[in-house]
Amino acid sequence: MARKFITYFDEEGNDYTDELISAVSDKLDKCEDIKHIVIASASGKSALKLAKAVGDKVKIINVTHNCGFSGPNQSDISEDMIGKLEEMGIVTYFGLHAFSGAARGVTNKYGGYSPLDIVADTLRMFSHGIKVSAEISIMAADAGLIPVGEEIIAIGGRGHGVDTAVILTPVNSKNLFDMEFHEIIAMPRD
Numbered sequence: 001m002a003r004k005f006i007t008y009f010d011e012e013g014n015d016y017t018d019e020l021i022s023a024v025s026d027k028l029d030k031c032e033d034i035k036h037i038v039i040a041s042a043s044g045k046s047a048l049k050l051a052k053a054v055g056d057k058v059k060i061i062n063v064t065h066n067c068g069f070s071g072p073n074q075s076d077i078s079e080d081m082i083g084k085l086e087e088m089g090i091v092t093y094f095g096l097h098a099f100s101g102a103a104r105g106v107t108n109k110y111g112g113y114s115p116l117d118i119v120a121d122t123l124r125m126f127s128h129g130i131k132v133s134a135e136i137s138i139m140a141a142d143a144g145l146i147p148v149g150e151e152i153i154a155i156g157g158r159g160h161g162v163d164t165a166v167i168l169t170p171v172n173s174k175n176l177f178d179m180e181f182h183e184i185i186a187m188p189r190d
Contacts, residue, residue: 007186012128014161016188017046021053023186024153024165028057031167036146038063038170039155039162040132044081044092046162050155051088058153061145062092063136093145098138098173099131119176127187129164132156134179137170146170151182163188 007023009016028034037054038061041047047062054060062085065076075094082092096102099120107114123131133154140146148171157163165185171178 004183006184008189009163009186010188011190012158012163012188014157014159014163016163016186017049017157017161020155020162020165020186021046021050024050024155025053027153027165027167027185028054031151034058034151034153034167036061036150036152037155038133038136038140038146038152040064040136040157041162042076043160044077044085046155046157047085047090047092048081048088051085051090056089060088060090061140062090063139064092064094066094066096091145093140093143095139095143098135098142127164128158129156129162129187130166130181130184132158133164133166133168134181137168137179138173138176141170141172148172148175153185 036059039047039050041062042064051060067075085092099116103114103116120131123134133156137154141148146152151167151169153165154168155162155165164187166181167183169180
């Protein structure tokens with residue numbers, strides 16, 4: 001048996017990015033087996049803060065929105081930011097959201113729901129950041145950027161900034177229901 005400390009924030013939001021990164025850094029000091037962190041950072045700002053806080057203790061993968069998410073041919077992250085992240089050894093991944101992607105285009109046009117909408121909504125019952133953490137882990141695993149079957153830290157949130165961090169074992173999308181959540185490091189309470 002082990003007793004673990006979880007940080008709970010009052011609500012979702014970017015006001016907790018610095019505190020979340022501090023909690024992740026503290027967890028890394030106790031978990032020497034963690035070698036990878038995936039973080040959802042559309043602009044790259046949270047990924048940059050994370051890298052400055054944890055240094056080269058782990059490999060960091062920044063997952064941003066696919067091009068066109070915010071508008072035709074638009075990227076939410078600047079080339080300058082990608083360069084800064086690369087200088088710090090951070091890979092930035094652009095890709096379709098694992099729980100929506102092209103299926104969202106179908107439901108937007110014809111209505112209804114996809115089975116992945118149910119998965120996403122179930123994870124959102126815990127928090128939006130829990131859903132994002134699972135989703136970006138699958139995306140990074142499918143891109144070959146993180147190992148499957150090995151515990152990682154996944155960081156997510158909603159909108160801007162991050163408010164959720166978990167330790168999980170990622171899987172490829174074809175094995176969605178084999179993903180394992182091991183610990184919640186931090187999350188919003190409401």
